[in-house]
Amino acid sequence: MSAEAIDGAALAQFESEARARKVGDASRGAGFALIGLAVLLAVWWVGGKIIADNPATANFAGFAPAPTFEKLWEMLRSGFAWRMTWPSLMRIGAGLAWAIAIGVPMGIVIGRFRAAREASSVPFQFLRMISPLAWMPIAVLAFPSWDRAIIFLIGVAAVWPILFSTAHGFRRIDPAWFKVGRNLGARPWHMLFTIIMPAIAQDALAGIRLAVGVAWIVLVPAEFLGVTSGLGYSINDARDALEYDRLAATVVIIGVIGFSLDWICERAIRKASWAREE
Amino acid sequence: MTVASDRHRGRKPGAHIAVTGVSHRFRRNATYALTNVEFEIQPCEAVALVGRSGCGKSTLLHIMSGLTAPTKGEIRLDGALVKGPSPECVVMFQQPHLFPWMTVAQSVGLGLKFAGRPKKEIEARVQELLALVELDGYEKRNVQELSGGQQQRVALARSLAVHPEVLFLDEPFSALDLVTRRALQQDVRRIASEIGITLVIVTHDIPEAVTMADRAIVMAPNPGRIFDIVPIDLDDADRSERSAAAQAAQERLQKSFEGASGRSVELAAARQAGVETLRLAAAGQH
Secondary structure, three states: OOOOOOOHHHHHHHHHHHHHHHHHHHHHHHHHHHHHHHHHHHHHHHHHHHHHHOOOOHHHHHHOHHHHHHHHHHHHHHOHHHHHHHHHHHHHHHHHHHHHHHHHHHHHHHHHOHHHHHHHHHHHHHHHOOOHHHHHHHHHHHOOOHHHHHHHHHHHHHHHHHHHHHHHHHHOOOHHHHHHHHHOOOOHHHHHHHHHHHHHHHHHHHHHHHHHHHHHHHHHHHOOOOOOOOHHHHHHHHHHOOOHHHHHHHHHHHHHHHHHHHHHHHHHHHHHOOOOOO | OHHHHHHHHOOOOOOOEEEEEEEEOOOOOOOOOEEEEEEEEOOOOEEEEEOOOOOOHHHHHHHHOOOOOOOEEEEEEOOEEOOOOEOOEEEEOOOOOOOOOOEHHHHHOHHHHHOOOOHHHHHHHHHHHHHHOOOOOOOOOEHHHOOHHHHHHHHHHHHHHOOOOEEEEEOOOOOOOHHHHHHHHHHHHHHHHHHOOEEEEEEOOHHHHHHHOOEEEEEEOOOOEEEEEEEOOOOHHHHHOOOHHHHHHHHHHHHHHHHHHOOOHHHHHHHHHHHHHHHHHHHHHO
8 A cells, every 4th residue: 555655745746836837837828818919909900090091991990999999998888888798698698508408418319329320410410511590581480589580590500519529428438437337326317417417528518619609600690680689780780870989899899708708618618627638 | 126225234244146057148149158157156255257368257247247137047146136237246347447527535435326325424434435445535536646556446445335245356456567456456355354245256367366266266268158166265364475375276276277278287387397497597697
């Protein structure tokens, strides 16, 4: 036993060194991120300057950073930004919820049963390749409200990555885990919640992360139709009103929220992942 | 199963196992992996199933534990027909197969959680088991942080936590280094006799069988069948050391093992002589 015992002090030192290395990596990463952001702002600023200096395009000067951020601040202060973001977030949430509720169980079934996998492969790949926006006319006919049609479009866009990732995750499960589970007296629900769910969580969440990205991209064009709320509508509305600073500010909001949603997913994946780096 | 549960509440030590007329054929396979296997194991006895790969010893263990249903024949545990896997007879495999997202404590308490035992009881039992396998203080560790030997100890604790009556071991230490393997072999035998459970070990390693078992059932392949039963009557002190008695038992078992493999004893003797020559040559150099 003593041969296996790990010297506590040495371990503590090793861990603290690893932590220090991690902090170092993080600060270096943040430095590069700031540089990237600065480059983006500079390009934007230069582009805005060229547009403003050219008499033919001077009408679009609102796209430049300064008017954009001024407008953004005003929109944030007045609560307008929040009022137009909230409906979009609700739609994304509902669409994703449907996609998860359908995609994860179907992914488990497809991962578990070979027949289901083989039977569904061609139809699913076919359906997956259809742009969700191509469903728009059908969605509008099929659903009683615009809101639900948009949620449907988001769901259709988001379900595929979740489904395929979950199925992939299930197939990576060590079959011996089921043997161990049965041997220790696991009931079917134990198998599902104690073994299968944690085992596939990482892959399912990776699918959800992809789905969030796709859904967020589909949301804006989907909101171009019918509804009178949300970020997509707001973009269209700003264009019609020739308020280019509002348009650019909305674009910034879309980017920031999309980035935040992705960051949340990434954190969740990291939390759910159990595979250790060697 | 209710009968069994009542029994294990009374802590009757180790179950009697009766294997009757067991034959097994894998789907789509013409030849039998096992033919008409029959034997008994007494309560608290430690029995090794020995043989070369392909003799069906691992299949037999899966059938005895209820993980595989035999094509023909039946297994009875204290008279009760085995119909499927249950915590009464737990299996340890070559790999520990721990769930990598769990801590040591979660792993050990898993079977009790499945059984719906109260949290307090699980915690106490986990402590008890970790002390038994000498892993106190490792409760909060993720299982992936442990060495191979420690992981097998966790798997052992997880198996024993559910108060089994039989512990099946399917070449459980063959992936470990020699020192760790020897330590675990002795520990498992000691623990099994301390808590009073029946032990069934599948192995192709003769010294392992001699260290751990009271009796070795030697199996032969094509088709899988019992070739010989070799008693290993040794004191525990004799098992742990390279005593003459253990050596003799190993030789007896080796002979039977080779007979079962269809390999001639003369050939084995010649090989042994070759080894001796090498050993002498090595000694001469020093």
